[in-house]
Amino acid sequence: MTVRLAMDATSDRLSLAVDRDGAAPMAESLQGARRHAGAVLPLIDGLLARIGARARDVSLVAVADGPGSFTGIRVAFAAAKALAAEGASLVTAPSLLVRAAGLIVSSSHRLEHPTRVLAVSSALRGEVYAGIWSIDANGVEEVMPPRTISARDIAALPPFDRAVGDSPEEFLAAVGAAREWPEAATLLHLIDVPGATQPVLSPQEFEPHYGRPAEAAAKWEREHGRPLPDSPGNPG
Helix, strand or coil: CCEEEEEECCCCEEEEEEEECCCCCEEEEEECHHHHHHHHHHHHHHHHHHCCCCHHHEEEEEEECCCCCHHHHHHHHHHHHHHHHCCCEEEEECHHHHHHHHHHHCCCCCCCCCEEEEEEEEEECCEEEEEEEEEECCEEEEEEEEEEECHHHHHHCCCCCEEEECCCHHHHHHHCCEECCCCHHHHHHHCCCCCCCEEECCHHHCCCCCCCCCHHHHHHHHHHCCCCCCCCCCCC
């Protein structure tokens, strides 16, 4: 039995998907960022039960690796590390890439030429997380790694053919983006796409790419005028 699980908890929407032995995936989603922590384990158990499996049967888990919600990402990776401790392999992909690939995976036509897709999501404070990937039938190539930008940076972005995102509305309109939430079923699809995912060789030591520290940590750093020792976003 080959069971694969994918999770994206980087936004207000929690998305999970599982497949078994190459069959069509089963998926669940839940709206509301504050519900992720209490919902993720019951949703995983429920999805696995639907395909006749248990947590110990998961052979590979794929997790969207930010940038995005600090709490959501920590919740997803805590579950993933628990599964890895039971023997599952762990792979990651940027959540922005999951959005970008969703635009292509849901398309009814085969890509004959590379398509550059800009993906954005809210970074709060008037900014967005943004990344660009070139996607075609042969795989994925990163054009611009995920970074934090504001509206004034749009003109300096590398060229792109299409754009997707889930918020904020004014930024989506400025770049002509279609609304696209990250779907865990798309992340399952990306596992087999060259250049899309990265294996994690030491899951228990792995730290996700949050994009920014948690708001409580950011407040502490502002008040004290220095970064916390292991603050996400402060690699040193």
